[in-house]
Amino acid sequence: MNEAIFRLINISKTFPGVRALSNIDFDLMPGEIHCICGENGAGKSTLIKILSGAYQPDPGGTIEFEGEKRVLTPRLAIELGIQTIYQEHNIFPHLSVTENIFAGLEIMKGLRVDFDAMRKKAGETLEYLHCSFGPDAIAGELSSGERKLVEIAKALVFQRKVIILDEPTASFSVSEIDMLLEVVRKVVSTGIAVVYISHHLDEVFRLEGRVTVLRDGEHVLTEHSANLTEGELVRNMVGRDVSAFYSRDFYERGEVALEARNLSGNGVRDISFKAYRGQCLGFAGMVGSGRSELMTLLMGGAKKDSGQVLVEGQEVEFRLPSAAIRRKMCYITEDRQYTGLFLKHSIARNSIIANLVNMKDFLIKPKQDYAVGEKYIQELGTKAENADVIVGNLSGGNQQKVVLAKWFNTHGDIYIFDEPTRGIDVGAKAEIYHIMMDLMRQGKCLIMASSDMPEIVSMSDRVIVMKNGGIAGELERDEISEESILSYSIGGVAV
Amino acid sequence: MSTDSKRSFGIFKKNSELQTVVTISVFFIGAVLLYQIVNSLLNTGTIQYPSFIYPSNILNILQQNAAVGIMALGMTVIMLTGTIDLSIGMMTSLVAIFIAKAVMDWAVSPAMAVIYAVLICVGLELIMGSIISWLNVESFIITLGGMISCRGIALLISNSQEVAMRQNLAWFKANVFDWFNPEGVKMFGLKLNLPYYVIIFFILTAITWAMLKYTKFGRRIYAIGNNPQAAFLSGVNVKFTRLMAFLFNGVCVGIGATMQLVRVNTGIITVGQNMEIDVIAAVVIGGVVMSGGKGSVVGAFIGALLMGTITNAMTIMRIQQEWQFLVKGIIIIAAVAGGALSEILRRRNALLLRRKDADQTQISAKA
Numbered sequence: 001m002n003e004a005i006f007r008l009i010n011i012s013k014t015f016p017g018v019r020a021l022s023n024i025d026f027d028l029m030p031g032e033i034h035c036i037c038g039e040n041g042a043g044k045s046t047l048i049k050i051l052s053g054a055y056q057p058d059p060g061g062t063i064e065f066e067g068e069k070r071v072l073t074p075r076l077a078i079e080l081g082i083q084t085i086y087q088e089h090n091i092f093p094h095l096s097v098t099e100n101i102f103a104g105l106e107i108m109k110g111l112r113v114d115f116d117a118m119r120k121k122a123g124e125t126l127e128y129l130h131c132s133f134g135p136d137a138i139a140g141e142l143s144s145g146e147r148k149l150v151e152i153a154k155a156l157v158f159q160r161k162v163i164i165l166d167e168p169t170a171s172f173s174v175s176e177i178d179m180l181l182e183v184v185r186k187v188v189s190t191g192i193a194v195v196y197i198s199h200h201l202d203e204v205f206r207l208e209g210r211v212t213v214l215r216d217g218e219h220v221l222t223e224h225s226a227n228l229t230e231g232e233l234v235r236n237m238v239g240r241d242v243s244a245f246y247s248r249d250f251y252e253r254g255e256v257a258l259e260a261r262n263l264s265g266n267g268v269r270d271i272s273f274k275a276y277r278g279q280c281l282g283f284a285g286m287v288g289s290g291r292s293e294l295m296t297l298l299m300g301g302a303k304k305d306s307g308q309v310l311v312e313g314q315e316v317e318f319r320l321p322s323a324a325i326r327r328k329m330c331y332i333t334e335d336r337q338y339t340g341l342f343l344k345h346s347i348a349r350n351s352i353i354a355n356l357v358n359m360k361d362f363l364i365k366p367k368q369d370y371a372v373g374e375k376y377i378q379e380l381g382t383k384a385e386n387a388d389v390i391v392g393n394l395s396g397g398n399q400q401k402v403v404l405a406k407w408f409n410t411h412g413d414i415y416i417f418d419e420p421t422r423g424i425d426v427g428a429k430a431e432i433y434h435i436m437m438d439l440m441r442q443g444k445c446l447i448m449a450s451s452d453m454p455e456i457v458s459m460s461d462r463v464i465v466m467k468n469g470g471i472a473g474e475l476e477r478d479e480i481s482e483e484s485i486l487s488y489s490i491g492g493v494a495v
Numbered sequence: 496m497s498t499d500s501k502r503s504f505g506i507f508k509k510n511s512e513l514q515t516v517v518t519i520s521v522f523f524i525g526a527v528l529l530y531q532i533v534n535s536l537l538n539t540g541t542i543q544y545p546s547f548i549y550p551s552n553i554l555n556i557l558q559q560n561a562a563v564g565i566m567a568l569g570m571t572v573i574m575l576t577g578t579i580d581l582s583i584g585m586m587t588s589l590v591a592i593f594i595a596k597a598v599m600d601w602a603v604s605p606a607m608a609v610i611y612a613v614l615i616c617v618g619l620e621l622i623m624g625s626i627i628s629w630l631n632v633e634s635f636i637i638t639l640g641g642m643i644s645c646r647g648i649a650l651l652i653s654n655s656q657e658v659a660m661r662q663n664l665a666w667f668k669a670n671v672f673d674w675f676n677p678e679g680v681k682m683f684g685l686k687l688n689l690p691y692y693v694i695i696f697f698i699l700t701a702i703t704w705a706m707l708k709y710t711k712f713g714r715r716i717y718a719i720g721n722n723p724q725a726a727f728l729s730g731v732n733v734k735f736t737r738l739m740a741f742l743f744n745g746v747c748v749g750i751g752a753t754m755q756l757v758r759v760n761t762g763i764i765t766v767g768q769n770m771e772i773d774v775i776a777a778v779v780i781g782g783v784v785m786s787g788g789k790g791s792v793v794g795a796f797i798g799a800l801l802m803g804t805i806t807n808a809m810t811i812m813r814i815q816q817e818w819q820f821l822v823k824g825i826i827i828i829a830a831v832a833g834g835a836l837s838e839i840l841r842r843r844n845a846l847l848l849r850r851k852d853a854d855q856t857q858i859s860a861k862a
Contacts, residue, residue, distance in 0.1 A: 014846065301728055322730035331728055339728055342721040344788050353718050354729040356711045363709045406729065 003067060005030045005193055006051070006082075006162055011061035013046050020046040021057075021217045028162065031191045033184065033209030035198065035225070037237055039425030043217040044197050048166050051195065052084035053077035081161035085151045085168065093140025098122040100139045101154045125153045129183050143288075145169075145176030152183055155192070163187065164195040167423075169203060173286040173451070174486070181206055199423075201230055213237055237426060248437055248458060250477075254278040256313065257445035258298070258329075258414050263307035266297040268469045271307070275414070280436065280446040282460030284453075284485045290469035291449035292334050295418050298447075299331040300324040311414070322357045327414075330354075330407035334418040334449075336396070340403045343392035347384055348373030350391050351405040358410060376405030380435065397428025404435060415439060417448040421455060433459060453482050465489050513782050513794050515833035519826055520801045527808040544683065547811050551685040558688070560803030561696040562587075562754040563770065564796060567777045568703045569747030571795040572740045574778055575707075577720040577787025578627060578634035580744055582619070582641035583774060587752040587767025589649040590615055594753065595658035595762025605663045613749030617742055619645070624741025628734040642771070649764055658762035667692055667757045692754045699750070704792045716740060720787025776823070777802055780830045802826075 004027040013021040021043045028034050038044050049055040050063075053072035057063070063070050065080050077084070091100050098119045107114045107121075122135040131149050133142060139150060148168050155163045165184070169177045181203060188194055188209075198204060204211060205225050213220040213236045220236050254277025263271040268290040275281045283291045296302050298309060300318025309316055311327045318324045321331065333339040342350050348369040373387025382401040384394060391402055400420070407415065420436065421429045436459065440446055450456045456463060463475040465488035473488035524547075531545035546552060566583055573580050590612040597603040597611065623641045627634045668690035672680040679686045707713035715736045718726040727733045755766055781798030783790025805826065809819045 296728075299728065320730070320732055321728050322732060325730040333725075333728055338722070339724045341725060342718055342788070344721045345717065349714070349717070353714065353726070353731070356714060357730040359711065364711065364714070366708060369714075 004028060004064075005066055007064040008050070008057075009062040009064070011047075011050060011063070012058040013043075013050060013055060014058055019217055021050070021214075024061075024214075024217075024219050026212060026219075026222075028193045028195060030161070030193050031188055033188050033194045033196055033207045035196045035204045035207060035209055035211045036214065037198070037201070037204060037211060037233060038214035039237055039427055042214040042237070042425070044214060045166070046217075047214065048084065048164055048195070048197065051077075051162075051164055052082060054084075081159070082164065083151075083155040083158075083160040083162070084164040085148065085155075085166065087167045091139045091147050091150060093138075095139055096135065097126070097133065097137050097139055097142075097150055097153075098135040100150055101125075101135075101157055105158065121157055122153065125156050128156070129153060129186065143173075143176065145172050145179060148180060149183060152187060156187065156190075160192065162193045162195065164197075166197050167199065168196070169198060169200060173288070175286075177203065199425075201233060204233070205230065234426065248433065249441075250461065251278040251440050251443075253461075254443050254445075257311070258447065259310040259313075260298070261308040261310070263294075263297065263304060263309060265304035265306070266302035267293040268297060268466075270470055272471070273464055273474075275445050275447050276461075277413075277443045277445045278440055279461040280440060280448055280459055282456045282463040282480075283447070283449040283466055284451075284456045284463050285466035285472070285489045286451075289466040289489065291451075291466055292418050293469070294466070295331065295333075295416050295447070295449055298324075299329060299416060301331075325354060325357050325410055325412070328410070328412045329414045330410060330412035330416065332400075332403055332407060332415065332417045332420060334422065336399050336403055336423075340406075341391050341399060343390070345391060346373065346388045347377065347382070347391055347394075347402055347405070348387040350402050351376055351387070351409055354406045355410045372409055373405070376401075376408060379408075380404060381431065397424045397431070400424055400428070400432060404432075412444075414445045415447070417446065417450075419450055419452070420448060421450075421452065453485070456480075456485065457482055513780065513797060513830075513834075514837060516780050516798065516801050516826065516830045519829065520804060523805055523808055527812060530812055547808060549685060550682045551687055552807070552811075554687055554689050554693075556800070556803050556807045557693045557696075558690060558758070559807065560799055561690075561693050562751045562758070563773050563777060563803070564696050564799040565699055565747050565751040565754065566770065566774045567781070567795045567799045568699055568792060569744030569751075570774050570778045571781070571783055571790065571792050572703070572707070572716060573634075573744050574775075574783045574785065575716050575720045575787055575790060576737050576740050577723070578737065578740075579638065579775070579785070580620075580623075580634065580641075580741070581638040581771050582623065582645055583744070583748050583751075584767040584770035584772070585642045585645035585649065586616055586619060586748050587755055587770050588764050589645045589767075590749060590752045591756040591759070591766040592649045592653045592658060592762040592764070594664075594756055595660050596652055598663045599658055599660060609664070609667075609749075609753050612753060613746060616749035616752070617745035620741040620745030620748070621738070624738045627741070628737040646764070653762065653764070655764075660756075660760050660762065662760065664753070664757045667753065690757075692757065695750065696754075699747070700792060700796050707792055712736070712739065717788055720789070722788070773802065774799075776827050780827060782834075 006028040008024060008026040011021060011024045011026070012019065024047065026047070036044050036047065046055065050057050053074045053076060063072055070076065070080070092103060095103070101122050102118045107117045119135050126133070126135060129149060129152065131146070131153070133146055139147060142150065152163065168180055172180065184194055184196065184207065196207060208225055210222055211225050211228060211233065212222045213233065215237060256274045257277050258275040260271050260273050271294060273281065283294065285291050293302070297304055300321045300323050309318070311329070316327055337343060342353070351373045352369045370387050376382070377384055377387060380401040382398050382405070384398060391399060394402065417436070421432050424432065436446060448456070448459060457480055460480060461477055463480050463485060464471055465473045465475070465485055467489055475484055527547050528545050531547055532542055535541065535543040570580060570583070593615060594608045594612050597608040598605050603611070619641065623637050626632065627637050670679070671689040671691060671694060672687050681687065707716065715726065715731045718729070718731055719733050719736055723733050752767065756762065759766055777799035778795045779785070780802065781790065781794030781796070783795060802823065806819060806823065809822060
């Protein structure tokens with residue numbers, strides 16, 4: 001047998017309030033793909049940070065690299081040949097691909113940077129990876145998938161031995177995922193070991209490598225994906241059966257709550273649809289098809305060029321989101337941290353902010369804020385000690401519940417969800433779906449933009465597929481399937 | 496119950512910068528008291544009540560710092576939204592010269608001159624605030640430009656000369672104690688002097704505190720500072736709210752500048768020089784973070800008074816002006832660096848405690 005290149009023995013990590021990892025053993029063979037699965041909060045991120053030297057494990061554990069005992073620091077990890085590619089892009093958008101690859105480690109010719117040599121080397125590597133862009137492309141103009149490739153190319157150029165990919169496909173389109181998986185297989189064939197973290201189980205199975213499952217900071221199993229089924233894997237991740245996750249009840253279709261007629265602006269054009277009470281209208285499409293732009297436009301967050309928006313049959317003109325909130329609209333944005341939450345503030349403060357436009361009182365007691373925060377902690381089952389907890393300290397699923405609390409407190413009728421479960425673990429996902437179904441039962445109108453296929457297929461009553469800022473197709477309940485959505489969003493032809 | 500008791504000391508618990516400065520101040524005050532007691536022992540052989548804590552001196556500290564304190568209120572609101580205003584020092588000089596000029600040369604009544612001055616400040620802040628919020632440009636640069644422009648205007652209207660006043664604004668600093676006893680109230684043989692403007696300072700502090708804590712406007716100010724994008728999509732009119740913060744600051748600067756003029760009694764370009772530095776220092780020491788969204792008026796209030804107290808103590812100890820600058824600078828650095836340090840230590844201690852707990856539960860689980 002091969003000797004493991006990277007080995008963790010009995011690793012634990014404690015944070016204030018939680019034991020993020022306890023007694024983890026992990027090994028990585030040269031030239032293998034090792035996937036790590038687990039719900040949010042299972043300890044994946046902590047494990048990556050220990051592998052990359054960003055965190056020091058608790059005393060008692062050992063890290064061995066190429067058979068030698070090591071105390072890793074980020075710098076030492078890079079020197080040893082461990083490249084960590086984090087979820088957020090670490091690129092310089094104004095520099096070229098070549099400059100990005102060699103940033104900080106330029107090839108020198110005397111005192112001069114040898115640009116030709118760098119460019120040549122970058123070009124060769126990009127070609128080897130079958131990249132569609134050249135070494136002179138400006139990094140900021142690449143898609144998110146291509147940016148990942150730049151980082152992988154960097155690892156190849158510097159002959160790293162281990163590449164750690166943290167949720168690489170989080171904002172990818174379908175074709176980009178295929179491209180990335182292809183590249184990963186190629187990289188592995190050169191003898192580099194890859195640690196791959198993903199929420200998307202199909203990627204894990206397509207990569208065909210060993211899988212380690214973490215749950216609540218503990219090691220559950222390590223097994224080759226060929227010996228596992230998806231159901232087994234999910235059961236191991238959550239510790240319970242999850243067959244109920246994607247089934248939902250359907251409710252009677254109510255009146256039209258929101259209607260758009262030939263709406264254009266903010267990068268979308270000629271959008272017409274009707275959204276009914278008691279139903280969920282799904283918006284599918286590739287990344288960049290204009291779904292989020294449409295949602296922001298509906299909410300008054302951007303200027304419309306032409307067309308009409310009607311709320312409850314009445315034409316409205318939203319100059320600001322506050323006007324939309326007064327008309328009982330809610331907007332659960334795609335990116336919790338950047339556009340949804342106030343991370344430095346308490347749950348209470350976050351919960352009251354959207355409803356301020358509806359409040360008539362001149363004076364508001366902080367106690368009132370606290371009461372609202374507490375109410376929704378109870379109602380939504382947010383895992384937090386009390387409403388004074390700072391939102392930045394919560395996990396992704398609980399943060400999403402605070403976002404929901406913020407909007408529930410406005411007592412809205414029309415809920416726009418943009419990627420409602422992005423970056424949320426399987427258990428919390430189910431809870432969010434449950435909450436969404438509850439809203440439909442109460443006769444609220446739901447609009448959901450999502451790139452999560454199972455989510456769109458199972459949660460929507462109708463689906464509108466978007467492409468290049470316009471509508472490519474509309475699907476009724478019995479027509480909705482992964483294939484039909486895909487055919488519209490890629491080809492624009494009915495199956 | 497437990498949350499209540501936590502809240503009553505919240506201002507110190509959550510505020511590491513303030514903690515550090517309070518610690519430094521306690522040492523400083525102790526040192527001054529010791530110095531004065533030892534001095535009196537050596538000189539007269541008896542222990543005398545230290546003059547540093549004479550009521551008259553404490554009132555004196557309040558008088559000296561009311562102007563900075565009032566401007567710190569406006570600056571707190573500005574900095575909570577994640578912007579900054581560097582122009583307030585020169586704006587103070589500008590309106591001080593304006594008032595002096597208006598009263599002495601243009602025969603404007605003092606009361607009207609003060610009202611005009613406040614309106615000028617609000618107007619200038621309106622211009623800068625509109626540019627900053629609607630064009631979304633760096634407040635640092637715009638207000639730096641504002642500062643230089645104010646200086647230019649001030650020198651232009653005064654012909655680069657000073658304008659002396661003849662106690663025309665005396666009612667502004669009339670002594671509150673005269674109200675009780677026209678002869679003056681004395682303690683330790685010294686007349687107590689509490690001008691009306693110190694009372695105005697207290698009232699404005701209370702109003703600002705209540706505004707930030709109990710109104711929608713206050714909640715929006717904090718929200719904008721923390722995350723403008725999320726605030727916008729949550730129905731906050733970010734541009735308008737930011738502009739209102741600047742207008743409020745204008746009111747504070749107008750009143751603060753009048754106070755400063757009343758104390759100096761001469762309209763001259765140095766009236767407000769470097770005042771923005773003292774104000775920003777007080778706000779930062781009070782725990783308002785430069786990026787916005789965190790901090791409080793009470794912190795800035797205490798910050799302003801502590802800096803004033805330390806300056807006063809150094810003067811009593813006859814420390815030279817040059818040294819005073821150095822000490823004040825070090826205190827600001829120590830406050831912020833020490834605040835960050837104590838934050839790190841606190842986390843580490845919490846971590847150790849938790850680890851201990853975890854180990855104990857493990858041990859008990861095994862047993």
